[in-house]
Amino acid sequence: MRNRYLDVLRALAIVRVVVYHVTGWASLTLLFPAMSVMFALAGSLMAASLNRSGPMAVGRRMRRLLPSLWVVAAIFVPAMLLTGLPLTPKVLLWLFPVADPPANHWGALALSPIWYLRDYLWFVLASPIALWLFRRFPLPTLLAPYCLLLAIELGIYPNPHGVLREFGLYFGAWLLGFAHQAGMLRRLTNRVLIPVALVLAAVGGAWILAHPGPRGYDLNDIPLGNALWSAAFILVALGRAPAAAAWADRNAVFGRAVTVLNRRALTVYLWHMAFVVALTPLVDVVGWSHQDLLGLAIRIVLVFLLVGVVTALFGWIEDVAARRPPELVPGRRRPPVPAGRRHAEGRAGDDHRVPGQRDRAGEVNVR
Template sequence: MRNRYLDLLRFLAIVRVVVYHVTGLASLTLVFPAMSVMFALAGSLMAASLDRSGPAAVLRRLRRLLPSLWVLAAVFVPAMLLTGLPLTPRVLLWLFPVSDPPANSWGALALSPIWYLRDYLWFVFASPIALWLFRRAPLPTLLTPYVLLVVIESGIWPDAPGPFREFGLYFGAWMLGFAHHAGMLRRLANRVLVPAVLLLAAAGGAWILTHPGPRGFDLNDNHLGNALWSLAFILVVLGRGPSGAAWVDRNAVFGRVVTVLNRRALTIYLWHMPFVVGLTPLFDGVGWSHEDPRGLAIRVVLVFALVGVVTLAVGWVEDIAARRRPELLPGGRRTATRTGPPSSSTGNRVPAQRGAPESATAEVTAG
């Protein structure tokens, strides 16, 4: 059965990412730290898959992740080769981005969200060992990425490569997903969780205020502040969130939109930024300014509309990758509810959350 609360979180993250990239509003990163939330959800999904399939889950994740990337690459790599990108063996990284694939001047910005897939791949590869360690020493394993980030951000290792910073920031969130899958976050007593959330949010907020980046208080410019703030946020939304959200489907239209954005999360994530970059000169030329609320609203609507068109055109690749029947617009057919023990709907234990997210749709999103 689908966990509609996790679907709702993923839906909010997708919308937040697109709106942020269109508008550049730094406050959105504080209101909803979408990247960390999505890595946490993906970590929970990965733990569920490893429990079900063992190490074979790694190959299953790759199978679901890569085809949508290949569709994007089939369009943009030839375009970049024709506009100045040298043809070298590194172009093959567009097939399997374990490192940043090459791009030309315009492609580097339009295809910048590829970093997420790079990190996601490495997190998937690390998950079998990380989950084994997590179950034997949960707290030390969970804290290790954050300790690494502190070492880097405090200046002890100032020249650390960028991926190490992202590992310190986001693999901790990934392992919070392990803790969510195991029910540890829900089992935290309020006398532990509430002070921890307040302390983390206060420390993160203080670091953000005293270390503003080039875009002010944008979490994307502040790894340590981002990590602390996001950790507090995830403890709340996954540790004290509801076990489900059946109300999402009380409105058929809203429920369908949530389902579509979940089933097409990877396609939306990969394709929205090229439209943002490509349309920005047009927006500026006709006077739809970032300072004008009406102009911002028009930008957002147009980008979502164009992403919707490309999603209809190629989003069905996600169905094939997941071995589902291809659909132009997912969610039209109601899946029969499987009868079984009522544990999947209980509120204070996590068996409901352990199995449900796997069928809840795409594993990847956000930026």
């Protein structure tokens, strides 16, 4: 049985990212460090996949990740080539973005979320070795990204490669996902977990206050504060995660929304910024500034409506990539299986799942 609490957490992270990009409110990054939470959840899933399939999990994760990107590239890259993007071999990075793929002036804004896929790819590629190290030296492995980021921020390691900086910033959250999957966070007593989280939050908060960025206290501009503050958030959010969250499905609309956002998380993430950029001129035409709450609310609704349209058009690609039956809108309630047939399927082993094992849909059984 899938832990719906983790689904709710991921759905909230996706919504927070979209709302932040529309409003630009820095406070949202402090209230809910969504990107680190998404990396932690992804790290937990990756560890589960490696436990089950070994290094083959890397290829399977790529298979699930890249097709949605290729659809975006098939639409936007020709448009950028027609509007000034030079045709160079670097364009091939849109097929496998281990570095930032090239973009023109408007594409760089509309497709800026590609950095998440770049980091995700690197973290997936590093995961077999990282998990091997984590199992043998859990605490040193977990601390390594934070030490790397500290060395960068203090100038001990100046001018690092961009990917190394990202490992320092977000790979710690990915490794906390490893710890969550292994049950290490849940086994921490409150006498350990709460003080550690408070210390991380205090140190991270002090660094944030002392090092405001160009947008004030926006975590995206303060890497070390971001990493520490996010680590404290993840320790509590995952370390005290309930074993189940049946309440998530008591309201059919909310439960369906959580399912859709989880099954279409990549599509929503890849496309939403293009609509945010496209609607930005409304600020000048209609006069909806960031202080106009009604205007912001309307823009948020419009972005989600447009994302909903494109998700209906292309979201099924995530189903195909995950080897699920394609659905226009995920989460449709299936008719109950007759008892006799269910018993036969159970005897055949089709309905049996080992706790912690993922099914064909890529969902983790956390019983």
